[in-house]
Amino acid sequence: AQSVTQLGSHVSVSEGALVLLRCNYSSSVPPYLFWYVQYPNQGLQLLLKYTTGATLVKGINGFEAEFKKSETSFHLTKPSAHMSDAAEYFCAVSASYNNNDMRFGAGTRLTVKP
Amino acid sequence: GAGVSQTPSNKVTEKGKYVELRCDPISGHTALYWYRQSLGQGPEFLIYFQGTGAADDSGLPNDRFFAVRPEGSVSTLKIQRTERGDSAVYLCASSPGTGVEQYFGPGTRLTVT
Numbered sequence: 001a002q003s004v005t006q007l008g009s010h011v012s013v014s015e016g017a018l019v020l021l022r023c024n025y026s027s028s029v030p031p032y033l034f035w036y037v038q039y040p041n042q043g044l045q046l047l048l049k050y051t052t053g054a055t056l057v058k059g060i061n062g063f064e065a066e067f068k069k070s071e072t073s074f075h076l077t078k079p080s081a082h083m084s085d086a087a088e089y090f091c092a093v094s095a096s097y098n099n100n101d102m103r104f105g106a107g108t109r110l111t112v113k114p
Numbered sequence: 115g116a117g118v119s120q121t122p123s124n125k126v127t128e129k130g131k132y133v134e135l136r137c138d139p140i141s142g143h144t145a146l147y148w149y150r151q152s153l154g155q156g157p158e159f160l161i162y163f164q165g166t167g168a169a170d171d172s173g174l175p176n177d178r179f180f181a182v183r184p185e186g187s188v189s190t191l192k193i194q195r196t197e198r199g200d201s202a203v204y205l206c207a208s209s210p211g212t213g214v215e216q217y218f219g220p221g222t223r224l225t226v227t
Contacts, residue, residue, distance in 0.1 A: 042220055043117070043205065043217075043218030043219050043221065044218040045218070047215075048217050056160075090156050092156070100145075100162045100169065100170055101159070102159065104149075104156030105156050106154065106155050107156050
């Protein structure tokens with residue numbers, strides 16, 4: 001079965017600094033990979049997803065992630081953090097196209113300091 | 115347009131009681147998912163509906179948990195004989211079909227005292 005490990009339950013950056021949230025996955029088949037963001041008292045919102053094709057995926061709000069098969073990683077980055085980026089971020093993996101078997105990591109809480 | 119809604123937003127119940135949690139998906143979405151999110155954890159899959167039928171209920175932890183979607187729209191997650199370990203946020207998501215984005219509701223926070 002597929003699984004996801006998010007390294008670092010809390011990440012703190014200064015406004016304007018690079019954001020790097022780490023995600024490593026385990027899957028016996030080519031994975032489908034996702035990043036979701038969760039703001040307080042709101043549902044999860046899809047930031048970006050990798051299915052096939054280009055390994056560098058661009059998402060909303062200036063975020064992007066790169067699928068590296070050799071490293072089994074799908075790290076999320078943003079060149080310059082904004083205060084509004086403070087939230088909980090979840091990496092998820094699915095082994096099937098229909099995404100009915102999505103498995104989430106434990107999440108990383110991003111804090112942005114002024 | 116309206117997103118996925120869940121009611122109630124908060125539910126406090128005593129150990130041993132029965133609870134029902136409701137999910138209203140986005141209109142026209144055929145797929146519906148339930149997840150459980152415990153404190154400090156990511157969402158954990160419980161059950162998936164395609165239309166009225168449960169296509170995959172492998173995530174339900176035991177037979178105290180049951181979910182229905184009788185008309186292929188609204189779904190109810192039912193928990194019998196609640197235990198303190200059931201305390202969590204229960205998330206619902208819907209999608210227009212398989213292989214596409216799931217849209218999440220805000221969740222129901224269940225506290226069992």
